[in-house]
Amino acid sequence: MDTVFRGALIDPALxxxxxxVLALAAYNNLPNIEILTYRGExxxxxxTIMRKPGWKPKVSSITAMLMLISYEYRVDGANCDSIRAHIQGVQAIMNMCQAEDVTAVDQVQRALFWQDLISCLVLGTSRLLxxxxxQEFRNLRIVNVTKELPLGFLEVTYMWHMEFAAVVQDLTGLCTLVDKCDPTRTFIDELPIDDSQANIESRLVDLLSESRSSPACVDSIxxxxxxxxxxxxxxxxxxIWMGCFVPEVCVSRIIGCVTEAVHDPLWDSVPGLLLWLLCVSGGLTERKDVRKQVTVLIQSVFLLHMEGIHQDWxxxxxxxxxYVWxxxxxxxxxxxxxxxxxxxxxxxxEARDELGPLWSCVL
Known part of the structure; x- marks a missing residue:
């Protein structure tokens, strides 16, 4: 690691x-004197290093800048313009690295892409990358599977951007590949899909950004x-994203959007979509209090819409x-x-083991 990052471990900025970053994690993203001290340093x-005559960027310096951006959208999320400017600055420095023939590892370039994407997803900053x-993100690696739009989405996607239906079709194909894998083997080694995930997630964030650009026509569903x-x-x-905060952000946004649309007449015609949204947010969170919130929504707030569709597993x-499954x-x-x-x-x-295969390998 020290060789790859050319002395990164002894770089004061890094x-x-x-x-x-470690202090931020220890204090659950809540700023205090210790965190602000590290930020100031x-x-x-x-x-200091950027003002030195003849300064040339190092991978360690760029990595430190990316970590600063990560801090900004977790703690200083209200200042979207600052975050956008810093992402642009890092991109300019990356271009300088190439012009000066300074080694910049691919992982740093990918990290900048993810910082830009997550900043847009979480805070609504405009996409820059x-x-x-x-090249590795442009095309999906989905072969030998049929990509079809799930039946449930046929009822609603005609109202939305046509690219959303295309993304869901691609994701359905990816789900099929995942389910075909040998359950006795570690999936990520058998069929690496991180580049395909990046492609789909980036397209989804583009759709979200476009939707947000028309605040007068917000469609919460x-x-x-x-x-x-x-x-x-x-x-x-x-x-490597295990434990990332982004999934819980998505869960909160799903529940928030569904709650905003509590009186939307669309639920009357597509109660299955409502059930899927609530089950996805409740099932894919690691927080028990959020699962409790979802059960309250199903059993109380949306009781009439949910009647008769969830009692039997x-x-x-x-x-x-x-839907996506x-x-x-x-x-x-x-x-x-x-x-x-x-x-x-x-x-x-559970006693009869009617839940399908027990997938025990680590995803």
Whole structure:
């Protein structure tokens, strides 16, 4: 690692950046004196080295800048213009690296892409970097599977941007590949899909950005579906992103959008879509309080819409399969929501092992 990053571990700026990130994690993203001290030292360190005559960027310096941007959208999220300017600045420095023939590893370039994407997803900053700028992200690696739009989405996607239907079709193909993998092997080694995930997630964030550009025509249900589809894509294989805060952001946005649309007449005609959104947000969160919130929404707020479609697990699962669904990545997690709704019935299902294959390998 020290060889790759050319002395990064003894670079003061990167040291302060790592200290900032670790302190931020320790205090659950809540700023305090210690965190602000590390931030000040990082800013001062970057300012000092960049003012030196003849300064040339190093990978370690760029990595420190990316960590600063990560801090900004977690803690200083209101200042979108500043974050956008810093991402543009890092991109300019990356271009300088290439012009000066300074080694910049591919991982740093990918990291900049993800900082830009996550900043747009979480805060609504404008996109600066497209997946089309990266050769490995341009094309999906989905072969020998039929890509079809799930039946449930046929009822609603005609109202939305046509690219959303195309993204869902691609994601459905990816889910099929995941479910075909050997359950006795580690999936990420058998079929690496991180580049395909990046392609789909980037296209979804582009759709979200476009939707936000017309605040007078906000469609909360459409945005909830974008966040839910992003969450399902992420969940197929978490890899190094295990424990990332982004899934919980998606969960919160799904619940928020669904709640905003509580009186939308569309739910009357597509209760299955509502069930899928709530089950995805409740099943793919790691927070028990959020799952409790989802059960309240199903049993109380949306009681009339949910009547008769979730009481039996097999009926419920059949409805969920009409949307984005992966047996391997989603079934056992979403069953937790149904179990909270029907604790008296779930034990018998588990005893008879009627939940399908127990996928024990790490995704």
């Amino acid at each position: 040291f302060h950046a790592l200290s900032l 990082l800013l001062n360190g970057l300012n 497209s997946h089309n700028c990266y 459409y945005e909830a579906c974008i966040f839910a589809t992003y969450l399902c894509t992420y969940n197929l294989s978490t890899g 097999h009926v419920c699962k059949g409805i969920l399969r009409n 992966s047996e391997r990545a989603m079934e056992r997690k979403i069953f937790r929501v149904w179990k909270d709704l029907h604790p008296e019935s779930s034990g018998a299902l």
